[in-house]
Amino acid sequence: MVRTSPGGLSRSEPSGFAVGLTGGIGSGKTAAADHFARLGAAIIDSDAIAHALTAPGGRAIEDIARQFGERYIGPDGALDRQRMRETVFRDPAAKAQLESILHPRIRDVAMARAESAWRDSPYVMFVVPLLIESGSWRGRVDRILVVDCSPATQEARVCSRSRLDATLVRQIMSQQARRDERLDSADDILVNEGPLEQLAARVSRLHRGYCAGARRGKRL
Numbered sequence: 184m185v186r187t188s189p190g191g192l193s194r195s196e197p198s199g200f201a202v203g204l205t206g207g208i209g210s211g212k213t214a215a216a217d218h219f220a221r222l223g224a225a226i227i228d229s230d231a232i233a234h235a236l237t238a239p240g241g242r243a244i245e246d247i248a249r250q251f252g253e254r255y256i257g258p259d260g261a262l263d264r265q266r267m268r269e270t271v272f273r274d275p276a277a278k279a280q281l282e283s284i285l286h287p288r289i290r291d292v293a294m295a296r297a298e299s300a301w302r303d304s305p306y307v308m309f310v311v312p313l314l315i316e317s318g319s320w321r322g323r324v325d326r327i328l329v330v331d332c333s334p335a336t337q338e339a340r341v342c343s344r345s346r347l348d349a350t351l352v353r354q355i356m357s358q359q360a361r362r363d364e365r366l367d368s369a370d371d372i373l374v375n376e377g378p379l380e381q382l383a384a385r386v387s388r389l390h391r392g393y394c395a396g397a398r399r400g401k402r403l
């Protein structure tokens with residue numbers, strides 16, 4: 184909620200109630216966020232922002248071309264995602280370099296959107312798949328909500344959604360925060376192991392709590 188500092192509110196300090204939603208690949212972040220949106224939460228999706236920043240004419244394109252080379256930019260002017268994915272997958276330094284270009288910009292865009300969303304919505308929800316890994320989101324949100332299910336369920340969902348090979352899904356999972364680390368960081372846990380109707384009911388309960396927190400104007 185409103186956090187004041189001697190110099191006033193800095194750009195990075197949210198001025199309304201904010202929830203950070205995270206979870207491993209295929210845990211159900213999008214399914215959960217869709218329910219929260221239906222109830223009136225303003226959803227701000229960091230992946231969508233990253234996509235826009237790396238689309239043709241996107242604000243990260245110039246820096247990526249300068250630091251990684253023009254070969255990482257496709258003929259349409261967008262980031263060559265496949266090439267970049269392969270590079271960062273095997274080179275941690277390149278991954279860190281890409282993140283240093285993207286993460287500050289993602290946060291700036293997200294916070295600017297939040298400032299306008301707070302005028303119309305009781306609270307904003309930042310959907311950040313790597314919220315636990317990136318660390319710098321914690322101070323920007325009042326609650327961290329982790330969507331959780333077993334690794335076997337994650338794998339089954341991702342394989343059936345995108346027909347990705349199970350080995351690749353497991354590899355991606357091994358590069359994300361461990362389940363216990365994520366759960367340790369959670370203020371709230373949304374268990375998404377059962378049917379979607381159960382998820383919707385749990386989302387409604389959490390939404391009521393977040394609205395109450397926003398009305399009280401302080402952390403829950």
Ligand code: ATP
Binds near residue numbers: 214341375377378382
């Ligand atoms: P990613 O990290 O890959 O973006 P995500 O965490 O956003 O994934 P979703 O896209 O919401 O996960 O869910 C993954 C897949 O599992 C989707 O096809 C979704 O429809 C399905 N799914 C999510 N929750 C459930 C559920 N409770 N029951 C059945 N299917 C589900």
